[in-house]
Amino acid sequence: MKKERFCDMLRELSVALDILGEDKYKVQAYRRASSSIKASQLKFELDKQPESIRFFEEKLVSLPYVGKKIAAKAIEFINEGVFSEYERVFSKIPISLIELSSVQGLGPKKIRKLWKELGITSFDDLYRCLEDIDCFDRFKKLIGKEAKKIKENVEFLWTSKSEIPAWIVLDLLIGILGDLPFDSPGEGGVLIAGELRRGKETVSQYVPILYTSDTFFDSIIAKIRSNFKYNRLDESGYKIAVFRGGVKRDVVLRFIKYGENDRGWKFIRYTGSENHLLRLQEIASCKDPYFFSSSKFYGLEEKDIYNYFALPFIPPEVRESGEEIDMAADGALPPLVSIDDIVGDFHCHTNASDGWHDIEEVARLAVSKGLKVIAITDHSKSSFMANGLSEDRIIEHIKRIKTADSKIEGIKILAGAEVDILPDGSLDFGDDILSMLDIVVASPHFKLDQTPHDATARIIKAIKNRFTDIIGHPRGRILGKRKGIEIDIREIALCAKIHNVALELNSQWMRLDLDSDALKIVNEVGALVAINSDFHSRKDFLNSFYGVKVARRAMIDKKVCINCWSEDAVAKWLSRKNG
DNA sequence: GCCGTTTTCGGCCCGACTGTTTTCAGTCG
Incomplete structure (x- = not known):
């Protein structure tokens, strides 16, 4: 958690320096160092021995984009909990100004203007200003014609403010719990319930966390107190202010204790949804609000309680509208894809474009995660920012992938690319290059x-391009930041089905694109689905577990999920374009 | 601030779009 906090601080510093008008390469250096440390395996633990400090410093400096100065800041941070450069800069600029950088259309220059000339220092300030006629007039004078568009973007963020992207809470919980127990209780009997257990892409600020062990609970609270500056315990739970993702969000962790006898119904009660619980009560013809705590459920496990209602166990992810209960009663719940079924990942980046590891490292990590087939899919040339590959470079890259494939045991490595879908729908590489690739992920990145x-x-x-195999993140949304394109998902799914093209559920936690509602339509139509990690760095193979939860919400069957297929089945599917 | 050297300072992923300041600054991806 210390490491994550330090990386966040470097990033905040980078944004602040940008607003202050510092050299843009210095700004970039802080941002890069932040990503580099985050992607590394380095642990932020240090005893005070000079030996271990020197060893730690050497490790830091060996990382890309980390030099002596940033290493010194890291050591200062570990010893002091903060570093002087951070304090120096944020004595000149309010920390809440950082929030404004998550508004589309506001760059460092405009943020500086708003701060210096309108006295706006936070996202809430900006929202209030835009709602006020006089203030909005001054805003328009300052910003010019883009004012209206920026106002729309602010309103989009404001309305989505109560819906916190799940990843922000997941990151927070990994920091506090070290693990994410959703399916079965982890250390201290901890189980994360609520919307996160149901795999929702955005959640409300209240996160129910169940536990049994008082000592473990105490250790968690101690951790929160020592690691978060902005926290407060009140009757609703432990409130923590999180700045991650730009806008400040209050996350409230509600800790609920359970014992041997009330475990079952508490798991059900705090997982929800409200509609699911109401439907269960309807079945029992009971209006008592304390229905679930009644003695008839004492000693029963979750599954036993469903049996009491003559139902099979209903997976948390489908507990939503209440209709799932009737489906379950009719035996109509399909078998859902599970994380253990995932043996393939068809969207992985390397350091040839914007990933952090080389081909062999990615493959070895994939092997250690139990994957049997992966596709290396670096960016195409139009993604300049991501160091996209030109025609010459991709040809060389394909050769390197083939070499790695022959060298590394236990996994099939496909030579692919994530090729930009240009605004007119054509692909960023011509047929000559596309025909050399084993697999093509076509994704929209700009002009959204x-x-x-x-x-x-x-x-x-x-989709109609004969070389396309998968449409990557079809909407291009970024949760809590960018809406992405609006598409007719039914029409697209129908077309994908005809052309045997898979639609991606991109499991990057900031994307989760397609979302579960869109996937329900894809499922109805019967098109193929790819649950991909969009791997960039070490921790990213973890993405898929939440992607799978989103897929389960849409009741995706593993038969249509290409990540569950054997190597032979994948090869057969990919060979269709040779016919 | 980092990197890679022609080892001590210059270069650092960059093209498209937008609006307006009509020649470019600001932002995005």
Whole structure:
């Protein structure tokens, strides 16, 4: 958790220096160092021996983009909990100003203007200003014609403020618990319930956490107190202010104790959803609000309680509208994909574009995660920012992938690319290059403000390209930041089905794109689905577990999920374009 | 601030878009 905090601080520093008008390469250096340390395996633990400090410093400096100065800041941070450069900069600039950088259309220059000339120092300030006629007038004078668009973006963020992207809470909980127990209780009997257990992509600020052990609970609280500056315990739970993701969010961890006898119903009660619980009560013809705590459920496990209602166990992810209960009663719940079924990952980046590891490192990590087939899919040339590969570079890259494939045992490595879908729907590489690739993930990355009609036509055209195998993150949304394109998902799913193209559920926690509602439509139509990690760095193979939860919400069957297929089945599917 | 050297300082992923300041600054991906 210390490491994550330090990386966040470097990133905050980078944004602050940008607003203050510092050299842009210095700004970039802090940002890169933050990502580099985050992607590393380095642990932020240090005893005070000079030996171990020197060893730690050597490790830090060996990381890309980390030099002596940032290493010194890290050591200062570990010893003091903060570093002087951070304090120096944030004595000049309010920390809450950082929030404004998550508004689309506001860069460092405009943020500086808003701060210096309108006295706006936080996202809430900005929202209030835009709602006020006089203040909005001054805002328009300052910003010019883009003012209206920025106002829309602020309102989008404001309305989505009560919906916290799940990843922000997941990151927080990993920091506190070290693990994410959803299915069965972890250390101290801890089980994360609520919307996160149900795999929702955005959640409310209240996170129910169940536990049995008082000593473990005490250790968690001690950890929160020592590690979070902005926290407070009140009757609703432990409130922690999280700055991650730009806008400040209050997350409230509600700790609920359970024992041997009330475990079953508490798991059900605190997992929800409300509609699911109401439907269960309807079945029992009971209006008593304390229904679930009644003695008839004492000593029963979750599954036993469902049996009491003559139902099979209902997976948490599908407990939503209440209709799932009737489906379960009819035996109509399909077998759902599970994380253990995932043996393939068809969207992985290396340091040839914007990933952090080379081909062999990625493959070895994949082997250690139990994967049997992966696709290396670095960016194509139009993704300049991501160091996308030119035609010459991708040809060389394909050769390197083939070499790695022959060298590394226990996994099939496909030579692929994540090829940009250009605004008109054509792909960023010509047929000569596309035909050399084992697998093509076609994804939209820019010009994401098209009309629904144009955006749908763009994706449809990409599906119809005979070399396309998967449409990557079809909407291009970033949770809590960018809406992405609006597309006619039914039309796209129908087209994908005809052309035997898979639609991706990109499991990057900031994307989760397609979302579960869209996937329900894909499922109805019967098109193929790919649950991919969009691997960039070491921790990213973890992404898929939450992606799988989102897929389970949509009741995706493992038969249509290409990540569950054997190597032979994948090869057969990919060979269709040779016919 | 980092890197890679022609070892001590210059270069650092960059093209498209937008609006307006009509020649470029600001932002995005």
